[in-house]
Every structure is written in C-alpha cells, then in structure tokens.
Amino acid sequence: MTTSPATPLPPDTLPTGLLIAGDSAKSASGSTHQHIYPANGRPNATVEMAGATDIDRAVRSAAEAQREWISYTPERRRDLMIDLADAVRADTELLGRLNVHDFAVPILMSPGHAALAEKYIRYYAGHIDKANGSSTPVSDKFDINLIEREPYGVVGVIAPWNGPLVVIGLGVAAALAAGNAVVLKPSEYAPFTPLRFGQLCLDAGMPPGLVNVVPSGPEGGEALVRHPGIGKIHFTGGGHTAHTILAAAAHNLTPVSTELGGKSANLVFADADLDSAAQLAAFQGPLGQSGQSCACGSRILVQNSIYDRFMEKFLAMVNAAPIGDPFDPQILVGPVISQAATDRILHTIDRARTEGMGELVTGGRRLGGELAAGYYLEPTVFTDVDNRSPLAREETFGPVVSIMRFDDEDQAIALANDTTYGLNAFIQTRDLTRAHGVARRLAAGSVWINRNSDLSPQSPYGGYKHSGTGRAGGLEGLHEFQQVKNIRIAMP
Numbered sequence: 341m342t343t344s345p346a347t348p349l350p351p352d353t354l355p356t357g358l359l360i361a362g363d364s365a366k367s368a369s370g371s372t373h374q375h376i377y378p379a380n381g382r383p384n385a386t387v388e389m390a391g392a393t394d395i396d397r398a399v400r401s402a403a404e405a406q407r408e409w410i411s412y413t414p415e416r417r418r419d420l421m422i423d424l425a426d427a428v429r430a431d432t433e434l435l436g437r438l439n440v441h442d443f444a445v446p447i448l449m450s451p452g453h454a455a456l457a458e459k460y461i462r463y464y465a466g467h468i469d470k471a472n473g474s475s476t477p478v479s480d481k482f483d484i485n486l487i488e489r490e491p492y493g494v495v496g497v498i499a500p501w502n503g504p505l506v507v508i509g510l511g512v513a514a515a516l517a518a519g520n521a522v523v524l525k526p527s528e529y530a531p532f533t534p535l536r537f538g539q540l541c542l543d544a545g546m547p548p549g550l551v552n553v554v555p556s557g558p559e560g561g562e563a564l565v566r567h568p569g570i571g572k573i574h575f576t577g578g579g580h581t582a583h584t585i586l587a588a589a590a591h592n593l594t595p596v597s598t599e600l601g602g603k604s605a606n607l608v609f610a611d612a613d614l615d616s617a618a619q620l621a622a623f624q625g626p627l628g629q630s631g632q633s634c635a636c637g638s639r640i641l642v643q644n645s646i647y648d649r650f651m652e653k654f655l656a657m658v659n660a661a662p663i664g665d666p667f668d669p670q671i672l673v674g675p676v677i678s679q680a681a682t683d684r685i686l687h688t689i690d691r692a693r694t695e696g697m698g699e700l701v702t703g704g705r706r707l708g709g710e711l712a713a714g715y716y717l718e719p720t721v722f723t724d725v726d727n728r729s730p731l732a733r734e735e736t737f738g739p740v741v742s743i744m745r746f747d748d749e750d751q752a753i754a755l756a757n758d759t760t761y762g763l764n765a766f767i768q769t770r771d772l773t774r775a776h777g778v779a780r781r782l783a784a785g786s787v788w789i790n791r792n793s794d795l796s797p798q799s800p801y802g803g804y805k806h807s808g809t810g811r812a813g814g815l816e817g818l819h820e821f822q823q824v825k826n827i828r829i830a831m832p
C-alpha cells in the first residue's frame with residue numbers, strides 16, 4: 341500500500357475519445373458528457389458519447405476483427421490474452437488512479453479492481469487451448485456425433501459505473517476467450533478505465549477492433565442492444581434498465597445475460613466470532629464502496645442472544661471508518677457517485693424515518709465542511725427494520741443498511757429469502773454443519789460463509805430471481821459467450 345497519497349492525474353491525461361477500430365474518435369453526433377468527479381463535484385473531463393452511428397461503426401469493426409481473431413490458432417489467442425494480462429498487471433497503478441477518477445472508489449481498494457481483472461484475463465486465457473466440445477454415441481452406431489461450442493461473433497458488454505474493471509474481467513475476458521469480438525459500452529459515469537483497457541488490448545497486439553470501447557448513456561446502449569450485428573448482450577446494471585434492455589433485445593431476439601442488483605442478507609449467528617462478524621458486516625455493508633456494490637450486505641440479520649454485543653462492535657466500526665479524499669490511502673469510505681444519487685439516498689433515509697420503517701441509530705446526513713463539495717453521506721444504520729418496508733425491499737445502492745433480529749435458523753432463512761432479489765448471502769457462524777445446511781436453503785447465487793464477497797475467476801457469479809439471469813465467471817461464464825452446434829456424420 342502506498343504511504344503518500346496517490347495524486348490525481350492531470351485532467352488532460354484522462355482518456356476521453358471513443359475507441360473504435362484501434363483509433364480514438366469523436367462522437368459522430370458531437371454528443372459529449374461532462375464527467376463530474378464525485379469527491380468534489382467538479383468536472384474531470386469532457387468525454388465523447390457514442391450514438392447510433394458510432395455504435396454501428398464499432399460493431400462492423402468488431403465483426404471484421406473477430407474473423408481475424410478466430411483465424412488465429414488457440415495457442416496464439418491464448419498467448420495474446422496472457423500478454424494482455426501482463427499489460428494490465430504492469431498498468432495497475434495507472435488503472436487504479438483512473439478508477440478513482442471514474443467513480444471515486446478509494447485508492448486503498450482501487451488497484452484491487454485492476455488486479456481482479458487481470459486474474460480473470462489470465463484465467464480465461466488458460467481455457468482457450470483447453471476448452472472443447474464433446475462427442476457422444478448415437479443410435480446409428482457408426483455415425484460420428486459432435487457437440488461443438490462456437491462463438492457468437494460480436495458480443496455487446498454493457499457495464500455499470502461501479503466496477504468497470506470487474507465487469508471487464510467477468511464479461512470481456514470470457515467473451516474474448518470464447519472467440520468473440522467485444523463492443524464494450526461503459527457507463528457515462530465511468531469511462532476512463534474501460535478506455536484505458538481498450539488501449540491495453542491494442543498494446544498487447546490484439547487486432548484493432550477486437551475490443552471497441554464506446555462510452556455512452558442509454559442512447560448508445562439502446563443502439564447497441566438493437567444492432568442486428570450483435571450476437572449476444574451481457575448486461576450488468578440495475579433491474580429497471582434490464583427490463584428496458586430485454587424489451588429492446590426482443591427486437592432481434594438477441595440473447596441477453598444479466599447481472600443485476602441485490603438486497604443481500606448477512607446472517608450473524610450467536611456462535612459467530614463477533615469481532616470478525618462485525619468487521620465483515622461493516623465493510624460488506626455501509627462502508628465498502630459506500631454501499632454502492634451489488635454484493636452489499638444491506639440487510640444484517642442478528643440472532644437475539646448476541647444482538648447487543650454485536651451491535652456495540654458493529655456501530656463502533658461503522659462510526660470509526662475514515663471518510664474523505666479517495667486519493668488518500670488512509671481513507672476507507674469515499675463519496676457516492678452523483679448529486680442525483682445523493683438526493684435519492686437522502687430521500688430513502690428521510691422516508692424511512694418519517695414512515696417508521698426502522699430506527700435510525702447512526703448517520704443519515706450529508707457530510708459538510710471540507711467535504712461539502714463532494715457527494716459524501718454518513719454511513720447509515722437503521723435497526724428493527726420491517727422486512728416488508730421499502731427500506732428492506734428496494735436496493736438503496738448507498739451507505740445504508742437495515743438491521744433485523746431473529747431467534748432461530750428457520751426464522752433467519754425465512755427473513756433472508758423474503759426478497760425479490762437473490763444475488764448474495766452471508767453467514768457468520770463457527771458451526772460449519774449449520775452453515776452448510778443454511779447455505780443450501782438460501783435463495784442466492786453466491787453464499788459467503790465467514791468471508792466477504794471476494795470474487796474468484798474459478799467461480800460462477802450471478803443471481804437468483806430479480807438479481808439476474810445467467811452466470812459470469814468460471815466455466816459457466818465462458819459458456820455464456822458460446823453457442824452450441826451438433827454435427828453428425830454418417831460413416832460409409
């Protein structure tokens with residue numbers, strides 16, 4: 341960890357052009373977005389925004405590059421992805437700083453996003469010359485019956501602002517390893533690290549156009565989803581947007597995999613190590629990325645017999661967390677993404693208070709003083725929250741968590757599963773027999789026992805219910821970007 345605060349990059353060094361066919365370009369429509377730095381509310385840079393014309397050029401360029409990419413031997417594609425992983429590793433410090441400019445994630449965590457992307461790229465590189473199809477015997481016993489996995493061609497990857505490098509690992513790396521080209525559409529709120537990543541793909545020797553990076557808002561996203569040259573869409577973002585995307589994708593019957601929001605439960609049992617359970621609940625809850633994570637443990641369920649002891653430890657950790665300049669390596673909590681997010685989250689807090697959805701025991705306000713120009717909110721905790729209330733049912737996507745109590749396992753599981761989401765669940769207990777039994781009864785795509793949600797390339801990640809469809813990561817994540825063909829040969 342660096343000791344001296346990492347310094348912000350000079351604004352004129354931030355990448356702002358569309359990256360299409362290996363060149364940086366201005367938006368054909370002249371559309372731009374003034375990127376605001378969340379830590380001070382001031383413009384970072386003016387970024388080109390892709391429109392339909394740019395998207396069409398990006399898709400056509402990707403199709404041409406994909407034909408070249410798939411003509412390479414598996415070993416050559418593998419080696420190029422390893423070179424890309426090496427390039428990302430060498431660029432970790434710069435990517436870490438760009439990530440702070442993107443969405444003000446503290447520099448303490450930011451390089452970790454680049455390191456995670458590198459792990460996924462390296463993991464999927466290893467699949468390229470090993471992933472294969474299969475053959476199975478059929479009724480005419482001398483026939484050769486092959487089951488093959490083929491790329492879609494051009495895949496559209498739509499990324500949220502709160503972890504573009506993570507989505508590049510989960511989505512772009514798998515899509516490339518599966519033999520596709522990618523049109524990556526980052527959020528207008530986090531364009532810098534994706535654009536830098538696109539440049540690293542070129543530096544690693546990948547064909548220009550294999551990865552085109554076209555920041556834009558809904559307009560460019562809609563054009564991408566509707567483009568007839570797109571074989572598959574991988575969307576990471578909110579549920580509301582997913583509905584819009586699925587409707588648009590129906591236009592061409594384009595398949596879509598989705599990684600959506602969550603309202604994940606964190607179950608703290610009486611036999612848990614309360615210090616580590618409190619630390620995990622604090623960081624996985626209101627502190628990590630200021631709660632702006634799909635994996636946020638935003639509902640903390642605590643067994644009654646240890647409630648007071650746990651809450652004392654938990655609130656002490658929440659209230660002691662250093663908040664401030666995300667470029668300061670001592671800072672754990674940064675701002676939320678925008679003024680709009682600030683207003684939305686404060687409205688959620690005020691409504692919860694006035695409508696009695698729970699008791700506010702800490703936080704609830706915007707921070708002033710030297711932080712007044714940024715979008716800083718106090719980590720906020722409500723206790724005795726009614727699980728039927730909007731506070732417990734709607735994703736807040738901010739530094740706000742709900743505490744609930746339970747007596748026994750069945751009650752905890754019923755509370756945890758009583759949600760329209762199903763992305764993650766967390767279990768704190770020393771009794772691993774209990775942990776495994778409870779994990780099997782939780783409706784969630786990922787269950788973390790006595791640990792936080794550290795993603796690993798070997799594991800599939802994705803949600804049950806309204807938290808998404810399909811999986812990213814692991815072998816399942818590779819298969820998401822392949823289509824299956826059966827070839828059957830009659831032998832003479």
Ligand code: TXE
Binds near residue numbers: 525561
């Ligand atoms: O999402 P938005 P945000 C979820 C997280 C939260 C959301 C926050 O839970 O719900 O993402 O990210 C583009 N057609 N996850 O605010 O607004 C938009 O430009 C096509 C879950 O960014 O849905 C952006 O690039 N595209 C995840 C992207 O969609 C459109 C982990 C997401 O925007 C569009 C991280 C349209 N009509 C965050 N409208 C997980 N499960 O792993 C917008 N976009």
